[in-house]
Structure formats: C-alpha cells, structure tokens
Amino acid sequence: MATLPELNIPASTSTVDVSIVNTTGILRGLDPSRFFLPKIPGHDYLATPCFAFLLQHPALDRSLVFDLGMRKDYWNWPPHLLGFFEKANVDIIAPKGIREVLDEHGVDTKRIEAVIWSHSHFDHTGDPATFEPSTALIVGPGTKEKLFPGYPANPNARFLESDYAGREVRELDFAASTLRIGQFRAIDYFGDGSFYFLDSPGHCIGHVCGFARVTSSPDSFVLMGGDVIHHDGELRPHHWHPLPDAILPHPFAPLSTTPCPGSLFDALLRDGSREEPIYLPSLEPPPGQRAVHEDPALAAATIRRLQELDAYDNILVAAAHNHYLLQVADFFPAKANGFAAAGWTRKLRWKFLADFAKAVGYEGEVTATGDYTPLPKEGGA
Numbered sequence: 018m019a020t021l022p023e024l025n026i027p028a029s030t031s032t033v034d035v036s037i038v039n040t041t042g043i044l045r046g047l048d049p050s051r052f053f054l055p056k057i058p059g060h061d062y063l064a065t066p067c068f069a070f071l072l073q074h075p076a077l078d079r080s081l082v083f084d085l086g087m088r089k090d091y092w093n094w095p096p097h098l099l100g101f102f103e104k105a106n107v108d109i110i111a112p113k114g115i116r117e118v119l120d121e122h123g124v125d126t127k128r129i130e131a132v133i134w135s136h137s138h139f140d141h142t143g144d145p146a147t148f149e150p151s152t153a154l155i156v157g158p159g160t161k162e163k164l165f166p167g168y169p170a171n172p173n174a175r176f177l178e179s180d181y182a183g184r185e186v187r188e189l190d191f192a193a194s195t196l197r198i199g200q201f202r203a204i205d206y207f208g209d210g211s212f213y214f215l216d217s218p219g220h221c222i223g224h225v226c227g228f229a230r231v232t233s234s235p236d237s238f239v240l241m242g243g244d245v246i247h248h249d250g251e252l253r254p255h256h257w258h259p260l261p262d263a264i265l266p267h268p269f270a271p272l273s274t275t276p277c278p279g280s281l282f283d284a285l286l287r288d289g290s291r292e293e294p295i296y297l298p299s300l301e302p303p304p305g306q307r308a309v310h311e312d313p314a315l316a317a318a319t320i321r322r323l324q325e326l327d328a329y330d331n332i333l334v335a336a337a338h339n340h341y342l343l344q345v346a347d348f349f350p351a352k353a354n355g356f357a358a359a360g361w362t363r364k365l366r367w368k369f370l371a372d373f374a375k376a377v378g379y380e381g382e383v384t385a386t387g388d389y390t391p392l393p394k395e396g397g398a
C-alpha cells in the first residue's frame with residue numbers, strides 16, 4: 018500500500034463515547050444523478066437512512082448530538098420542500114424524532130449541551146425545538162449570515178425559524194484556530210483532543226464534519242460525515258485504497274469465501290484508473306431539478322482531503338446516508354468505540370460496489386449481511 022499521508026493529529030489520551038444513531042428517517046426515491054455522476058445503470062434511485070451521532074464525554078460529563086435526521090412532523094417543512102418531494106415522487110418516512118429514539122434508551126437528553134447541524138438541510142436539522150431551551154444549536158461558518166433566517170421569514174429556507182427560536186446559536190469559527198487535521202481546518206471542541214470539528218465545505222454553506230477519538234493507545238477515530246459524500250463511490254477507490262485485484266468480503270455475496278475479482282468493475286472506472294473514485298459530485302442538476310451542491314468543485318476538493326483520512330483503518334468514515342453501515346456497524350444504543358478492533362472499516366470499504374451488480378452484469382442474487390433490508394421503491398424502481 019502507498020505510504021500513508023501525515024495527518025498530524027495531536028496526541029491525547031482523552032476519548033469520547035460515540036454511538037451511531039439510526040434516526041428512523043428514510044428518504045426513498047431520490048435521483049442519484051442530482052448528487053453524483055456519471056449515471057450507472059441499475060443504480061437508479063437512492064433509499065437513504067439519515068444517521069446521526071450521540072457523543073458522550075464521560076470524564077467531563079458532557080454530551081452532544083451531531084445531526085438530527087428529519088423532523089417527524091415533516092409536513093411542517095417549508096412548502097417549497099414539500100412541493101419538490103411531491104413532484105419528484107420521493108417517499109418520506111420519519112416515524113420518530115431523534116429525541117424520542119434517545120429517550121427510549123434512557124439517555125439524559127435534558128442535559129445535552131448542544132445539538133449540531135453538519136449543515137442546514139432538512140434531513141439533518143430535525144426539530145431542535147424538541148430539545149430543552151438550554152440545549153444550544155451549533156452551526157458551521159457562514160450559516161447565520163448567509164442562510165438565516167429560517168422559514169417563514171425566508172420563504173426559500175430549508176429549515177424553520179422555530180428550529181432556533183429562544184435558543185443559543187453558536188457558529189463555529191475556524192479562522193480562530195490554527196489547528197489542522199490532515200488538510201482540514203479543525204477546532205478542538207472540548208480542548209482535550211477528544212472531539213474536533215472539521216471544516217468541510219462544498220455541499221452546503223457551513224458544512225462541518227465531526228472527528229471523535231473513541232480509543233487511545235491505539236488511537237481510533239469516528240468521522241461523522243454528514244453529507245460530505247452521498248455515496249462511498251465518491252470517496253473510493255483512491256490512492257491509498259485502489260480497487261483491489263481480489264475483493265473480500267465479496268460485495269455481492271458477503272458470506273462467500275471466494276473473493277470478487279476487481280476487474281469486474283474495470284468498465285466503471287473513471288479514466289480507467291483504479292485510484293480514482295467512481296463518482297464525482299454532480300456539477301449540474303438533471304434538467305428541471307434544483308442543484309443539491311452549493312459548490313460542487315469545492316465539494317470534490319473536500320472529498321480529496323477526506324481520502325487522506327479514509328486511508329487509515331483506524332478512522333471510520335461514517336456518512337449520514339451510507340446504508341451499508343447498517344450491515345457492518347452496531348448502532349445506538351451500542352457504542353461504536355470498538356469499531357477498529359471489530360474491523361468495520363475493512364468490512365465497509367467495498368460494500369458500495371453492490372450497487373453496481375446490474376451494471377457489471379452480475380447474475381446472482383445480491384445478499385446482505387446484518388439487518389438491512391434494501392427497501393425497494395414502491396411500484397418498482
């Protein structure tokens with residue numbers, strides 16, 4: 018393997034407990050080409066869960082929630098959003114709000130000091146008003162100036178004024194920090210090296226990732242991705258994880274002991290390179306549809322930076338909509354702290370290739386491990 022990139026993560030023995038939370042929200046039927054290109058036959062729609070994260074700092078007795086998924090009363094979203102989903106025939110499933118999910122397992126949600134929006138899109142903003150007024154809302158740079166106020170003061174907003182009314186809104190200021198993790202500007206939130214914010218612009222103004230140290234000696238980190246990518250095919254293959262000659266676990270048959278030949282995917286490689294991701298963030302939305310990325314070129318540059326972190330087996334890149342995590346990870350109420358020892362990164366790495374079974378002419382049945390059900394679009398894809 019290529020020499021690993023230098024990330025210069027400050028040494029620390031402080032850790033946080035992290036749980037990946039399945040918020041129960043699902044968006045089903047989105048057109049992938051709005052998010053990434055090229056179009057690959059058979060990967061025709063997205064059925065995406067909306068993951069969030071619970072962070073607990075036991076030594077300091079402080080806790081945070083990173084992203085909130087969708088609000089359960091989504092019919093209260095700004096009308097332009099509802100109109101879009103109706104027109105695009107997208108199913109919205111949101112049986113529970115995240116506070117309910119946390120409360121069901123006894124989390125002391127009254128004492129959560131802040132909820133964090135990775136960015137201010139409706140599938141991450143949840144309903145902060147379900148949390149105590151003493152719980153602050155943390156947003157990324159530029160959010161207040163460029164995206165506030167919410168609906169109805171701003172009819173085009175993707176969130177509501179009630180999301181932050183009567184609540185402290187703290188905007189992260191990366192310019193005030195000289196810290197870098199890899200090529201990301203970073204902020205050490207607790208001041209002890211246990212949890213960082215990473216400036217990860219492009220998809221949306223103020224997009225941030227979380228980066229939590231979940232074990233020390235040896236170190237391991239969970240990267241809370243938000244929408245830094247919408248599919249692992251935007252991240253891999255890359256220089257440090259080129260498409261292998263033999264892929265195990267087999268992306269189509271995870272229990273098979275016979276590896277999947279990497280050459281099966283050669284026709285999908287961009288410029289024929291085994292070191293370039295299969296997808297790029299969409300520059301142009303499909304005709305008649307609204308662009309989803311604020312700045313696609315910047316989003317692509319952020320993904321380049323992310324690849325340096327993804328090079329490491331002890332860094333788990335957990336994007337909000339990566340349903341393949343359901344096959345390899347233990348979710349809330351379990352903790353993700355043991356992911357490195359359990360080999361989640363290796364198991365997850367090439368799972369996304371299962372989306373290309375049809376494109377490569379695989380004729381067997383694609384099987385899943387874990388409790389994930391592939392969620393076919395009603396009425397067929």
Ligand SMILES: [Zn+2]
Nearest residue numbers: 138140244337
């Ligand atoms: Zn999203």
